[in-house]
Amino acid sequence: MVQFFLTAGCDSVGHAVRKSLLAAAWFVFLTFPLMVIKVNTIENTVVWRWENMGYVAVSIFLGSFVWRWLLARKELKEDNANEETSAEKLLTKVQSHPVLKYSALAVVALLAGLYPQVFDLYQTNIMISCLVYIVLGLGLNIVVGLAGLLDLGYVAFYAVGAYAYALCNMHWDIGFWYMLPVGGVLGTILGVMLGFPVLRLRGDYLAIVTLGFGEIIRLILENWGDVTMGPSGISNIDRPALFGVKLGITDSTIYMYYIMIGLLVFTIFCVNRLQNSRIGRAWLALREDEIACQAMGIDKVKTKLLAFALGASWAGMAGVVFAAKTTFINPASFTFWESAIILSIVVIGGMGSIRGVIAGAIILILVPEYLRDFAEFRMLLFGAIMVLVMVFRPQGLISAKRKIYKYNDTNTAGAANE
Amino acid sequence: MNNPVLNVKAVEKDFGGIRALDDVDLVVHNKEIVALIGPNGAGKTTFFNCITGIYTPTGGDVLIDPTAEGNPRRINGKKPNVVTELGMARTFQNIRLFPSMTALENVMIGTHCRTKSAVWGAISRNKATRREEQAVIDRSYELLKLVGLEKYVNDLATNMPYGKQRRLEIARALATDPFLLLLDEPAAGMNPQETLDLERLIVDIRDQFSISIMLIEHDMKMVMSMSDRIYVLDYGRMIADGTPREIAENPAVIKAYLGESDD
Amino acid sequence: MEYFLELFFGGLTRGSIYALIALGYTMVYGIIELINFAHGEIYMIGAFTGLIVAGVLTALGFPEASTLVIALMCAVIWAAAYGYTVEKVAYKPLRGAQRLSPLISAIGMSIFLQNYVMLSQTSDFLPFPELIPQFGFMERFGSTMSSSEMVIVVSTILVCIGLTLFIKFTKLGKAMRATAQNRKMAMLVGINVDMVISATFVIGSSLAAVGGVLIASHIGQINYFIGFIAGIKAFTAAVLGGIGSIPGAMLGALVLGLTEAFATGYVSSDYEDVFAFCLLVLILIFRPAGIMGKEKTQKV
Numbered sequence: 001m002v003q004f005f006l007t008a009g010c011d012s013v014g015h016a017v018r019k020s021l022l023a024a025a026w027f028v029f030l031t032f033p034l035m036v037i038k039v040n041t042i043e044n045t046v047v048w049r050w051e052n053m054g055y056v057a058v059s060i061f062l063g064s065f066v067w068r069w070l071l072a073r074k075e076l077k078e079d080n081a082n083e084e085t086s087a088e089k090l091l092t093k094v095q096s097h098p099v100l101k102y103s104a105l106a107v108v109a110l111l112a113g114l115y116p117q118v119f120d121l122y123q124t125n126i127m128i129s130c131l132v133y134i135v136l137g138l139g140l141n142i143v144v145g146l147a148g149l150l151d152l153g154y155v156a157f158y159a160v161g162a163y164a165y166a167l168c169n170m171h172w173d174i175g176f177w178y179m180l181p182v183g184g185v186l187g188t189i190l191g192v193m194l195g196f197p198v199l200r201l202r203g204d205y206l207a208i209v210t211l212g213f214g215e216i217i218r219l220i221l222e223n224w225g226d227v228t229m230g231p232s233g234i235s236n237i238d239r240p241a242l243f244g245v246k247l248g249i250t251d252s253t254i255y256m257y258y259i260m261i262g263l264l265v266f267t268i269f270c271v272n273r274l275q276n277s278r279i280g281r282a283w284l285a286l287r288e289d290e291i292a293c294q295a296m297g298i299d300k301v302k303t304k305l306l307a308f309a310l311g312a313s314w315a316g317m318a319g320v321v322f323a324a325k326t327t328f329i330n331p332a333s334f335t336f337w338e339s340a341i342i343l344s345i346v347v348i349g350g351m352g353s354i355r356g357v358i359a360g361a362i363i364l365i366l367v368p369e370y371l372r373d374f375a376e377f378r379m380l381l382f383g384a385i386m387v388l389v390m391v392f393r394p395q396g397l398i399s400a401k402r403k404i405y406k407y408n409d410t411n412t413a414g415a416a417n418e
Numbered sequence: 419m420n421n422p423v424l425n426v427k428a429v430e431k432d433f434g435g436i437r438a439l440d441d442v443d444l445v446v447h448n449k450e451i452v453a454l455i456g457p458n459g460a461g462k463t464t465f466f467n468c469i470t471g472i473y474t475p476t477g478g479d480v481l482i483d484p485t486a487e488g489n490p491r492r493i494n495g496k497k498p499n500v501v502t503e504l505g506m507a508r509t510f511q512n513i514r515l516f517p518s519m520t521a522l523e524n525v526m527i528g529t530h531c532r533t534k535s536a537v538w539g540a541i542s543r544n545k546a547t548r549r550e551e552q553a554v555i556d557r558s559y560e561l562l563k564l565v566g567l568e569k570y571v572n573d574l575a576t577n578m579p580y581g582k583q584r585r586l587e588i589a590r591a592l593a594t595d596p597f598l599l600l601l602d603e604p605a606a607g608m609n610p611q612e613t614l615d616l617e618r619l620i621v622d623i624r625d626q627f628s629i630s631i632m633l634i635e636h637d638m639k640m641v642m643s644m645s646d647r648i649y650v651l652d653y654g655r656m657i658a659d660g661t662p663r664e665i666a667e668n669p670a671v672i673k674a675y676l677g678e679s680d681d
Numbered sequence: 682m683e684y685f686l687e688l689f690f691g692g693l694t695r696g697s698i699y700a701l702i703a704l705g706y707t708m709v710y711g712i713i714e715l716i717n718f719a720h721g722e723i724y725m726i727g728a729f730t731g732l733i734v735a736g737v738l739t740a741l742g743f744p745e746a747s748t749l750v751i752a753l754m755c756a757v758i759w760a761a762a763y764g765y766t767v768e769k770v771a772y773k774p775l776r777g778a779q780r781l782s783p784l785i786s787a788i789g790m791s792i793f794l795q796n797y798v799m800l801s802q803t804s805d806f807l808p809f810p811e812l813i814p815q816f817g818f819m820e821r822f823g824s825t826m827s828s829s830e831m832v833i834v835v836s837t838i839l840v841c842i843g844l845t846l847f848i849k850f851t852k853l854g855k856a857m858r859a860t861a862q863n864r865k866m867a868m869l870v871g872i873n874v875d876m877v878i879s880a881t882f883v884i885g886s887s888l889a890a891v892g893g894v895l896i897a898s899h900i901g902q903i904n905y906f907i908g909f910i911a912g913i914k915a916f917t918a919a920v921l922g923g924i925g926s927i928p929g930a931m932l933g934a935l936v937l938g939l940t941e942a943f944a945t946g947y948v949s950s951d952y953e954d955v956f957a958f959c960l961l962v963l964i965l966i967f968r969p970a971g972i973m974g975k976e977k978t979q980k981v
């Protein structure tokens with residue numbers, strides 16, 4: 001085992017050490033200007049940070065062993081690629097056993113229900129944002145995970161939902177519950193408008209167009225000051241009212257929490273049913289092989305558009321919730337980084353897997369909340385992990401499972417054109 | 419009733435200067451098994467691609483008449499999914515299954531254009547949807563059984579043996595309810611016994627479903643024994659057509675195949 | 682008229698920079714069919730390396746002209762090294778993987794590099810020293826065209842000519858064209874495809890670094906975010922010209938640069954970036970193969 005770790009992909013330990021030394025030297029060279037030198041071009045001073053060189057050398061030297069080991073392991077596994085990790089095995093076991101399944105569900109429901117009673121307002125607020133990200137992740141999962149369309153401007157639909165509620169609330173005093181579905185519909189409409197011209201084309205063009213689109217929406221929000229109030233944003237947005245009664249801060253936060261739980265359950269319900277339906281199968285097939293899919297009678301553009309628009313509608317709804325939760329929004333909440341975070345939730349959690357996306361959101365959102373010191377490294381790590389996941393574990397943390405269908409064996413093969 | 423179900427007239431296909439198909443005519447009648455043969459690179463796959471909408475022919479007409487009642491319609495330029503909906507289903511020379519879906523799901527995809535349930539049905543899972551879903555599952559299972567894959571129902575397509583994958587492609591194409599089944603080298607990579615079984619299966623499908631079948635194949639023994647008629651393509655031109663016997667004695671065909679070590 | 686010329690030369694300058702970046706996109710796409718999202722970041726790293734080297738040299742008291750040359754050279758070397766490494770780490774292990782995987786890996790790499798530069802340097806705008814000298818003979822052009830604009834346009838033209846000759850006549854250039862046309866075939870006739878792919882990344886990154894240093898010196902400031910927008914626009918230019926086509930990328934960049942210059946000059950400067958995007962969507966709708974690109978049928 002140790003032997004395998006040390007010599008993975010090499011002839012001997014000596015060879016491995018030499019390779020790692022070479023990698024370390026290369027990265028020391030690579031990172032030299034950016035990591036070591038810092039200049040001030042106004043005062044013409046230079047700061048040298050030699051210690052960084054040491055950090056880079058050591059971490060690359062050690063890291064390269066891990067890298068080779070992972071690569072070698074991946075090659076070994078190529079033959080039995082669908083092997084489950086022990087965590088996944090446990091999950092499968094729990095799910096396949098009805099008693100275990102329902103008791104696990106009951107425990108989760110109980111914990112979720114009691115959460116705001118047990119924890120304080122601050123914790124509840126963090127949990128609400130985590131829930132918003134889970135919903136966003138599940139929405140994007142329809143687009144990226146199920147249909148295989150890389151949407152890098154998902155935040156645009158989120159922004160539209162948030163601004164729609166904020167503006168309607170400000171001008172016409174329209175309430176949260178009316179705007180929640182409206183936000184979803186607006187997202188859908190925008191998704192269709194953007195998707196229609198682009199989805200006919202090569203898949204990778206979609207990525208760049210959505211990336212541009214996300215930026216455009218943000219620019220419009222920033223520059224169209226007469227309508228959107230520009231960079232200063234919109235404040236004093238109403239929190240949701242309970243049967244027309246406006247609640248205090250504590251109560252409304254708790255209320256918000258339960259609304260989010262409701263929205264999450266609704267989302268899981270819908271996504272789960274969608275992915276195991278005729279439509280969901282068509283999405284998967286389209287992701288796997290577009291040409292074969294079309295040759296089997298599936299309308300490519302229509303099917304893609306459906307996924308894209310449905311994903312957008314969830315972003316629109318989440319946007320409304322976000323505006324109602326924070327009571328203040330400005331364009332800075334809707335930058336590319338937001339799209340990047342949601343995408344990493346889906347990718348790292350497991351594309352196409354509901355459990356994966358939930359786990360991904362909980363880890364990627366809650367961990368940085370509690371490890372504040374490490375907050376500035378958050379996006380750095382997300383980026384790195386995205387690359388690592390793609391290279392070593394493309395199915396993500398918890399991989400999607402295919403549904404096993406129950407069929408009736410009737411012994412009357414054929415009977416075609418009935 | 420003797421109108422052709424597929425009538426291809428003077429079809430042409432250019433790839434930036436290279437003429438892959440030149441003035442190709444072909445007809446397929448109801449319940450016929452027609453073979454398309456020719457040396458490597460003759461343009462056989464290109465011909466399939468042109469009539470199924472994957473490529474748009476540069477010239478000529480593709481007419482279909484599913485019921486053979488004498489009112490053909492032009493389908494060149496139509497998208498592949500529309501062509502499939504109209505009743506022409508195909509398999510691919512280099513297998514194109516959906517690798518990470520199960521065998522059953524692969525066949526279920528084939529039923530997509532014959533079923534209707536949409537988003538609302540999927541979410542509400544109402545009675546109509548449930549009924550349709552169960553019918554799809556059962557039908558797909560039947561088809562798997564027909565091609566002899568009942569052992570692999572819940573296996574991922576990518577994990578199946580090569581020969582079985584070819585059979586799965588046939589089941590998937592059958593699930594679209596075609597009037598004409600197009601098979602691109604269905605016996606490629608199979609041993610003689612498997613080829614023989616496949617031959618029986620294809621004839622069986624024709625009889626059971628009362629459909630026409632057109633196949634591209636290099637295995638001359640199989641082609642000669644099962645086809646009603648054979649077309650021969652060489653350098654994009656149709657150099658001969660006729661019954662197996664006529665083709666076997668046709669000097670142009672022999673010339674085209676001379677030096678070919680295929681059988 | 683003067684305003685028109687000013688915009689025209691401004692557009693030419695922009696177009697030149699887009700061209701230098703777009704070439705990298707188009708070459709990589711031509712060979713491995715991947716939108717290298719990290720390419721904009723390589724451009725940004727080139728600019729940063731140039732800034733750092735120039736800062737060190739200025740502090741050491743080097744003269745302006747030699748500072749520019751050395752800074753440019755260092756920027757090219759390091760950007761090329763980053764391009765090479767990014768390919769080896771994030772794309773090479775993914776050859777033959779699912780279609781979406783390398784694209785996501787590219788996005789991850791782009792996010793990583795942006796944050797890496799932000800954390801190792803700064804998140805603020807850094808003033809970039811004016812490295813390009815003011816030529817006396819340019820004064821008669823007044824405000825229509827500055828010295829640095831002239832230098833940018835001229836160097837871009839030289840670089841493009843050099844690249845075209847390289848692709849056309851050298852052995853490596855021919856190997857690149859062969860690989861772009863048919864990778865399997867190229868491998869069969871004995872071309873070292875891995876090497877060709879690495880070379881493509883190295884060349885593309887070098888060009889982007891040249892663009893990065895020149896534009897940074899012209900505009901006078903940089904930050905870790907500049908690669909993002911420049912990347913989208915250069916990609917737009919590449920698509921506009923016909924992705925995969927080298928002369929197409931140059932032409933597309935020129936068209937995009939001029940369009941942007943005139944649109945911001947005569948319409949509104951608030952929505953500068955919107956024009957490029959609208960142009961992108963319009964091309965994709967009406968001419969997805971681009972100006973010089975050929976419609977390619979995927980072999981089935």
Ligand SMILES: Nc1ncnc2c1ncn2[C@@H]1O[C@H](COP(=O)(O)OP(=O)(O)OP(=O)(O)O)[C@@H](O)[C@H]1O
Nearest residue numbers: 433438457458459460461462463464465978979980
């Ligand atoms: N998309 C394409 N672009 C350019 N040329 C193509 C394309 N598709 C096919 N061709 C060319 O058309 C010719 C015919 O190819 P095709 O695949 O139809 O041959 P085939 O008869 O099916 O051969 P095989 O028996 O090897 O399958 C070949 O020269 C091929 O290179």
Ligand SMILES: [Mg+2]
Nearest residue numbers: 462463464511
């Ligand atoms: Mg063929």
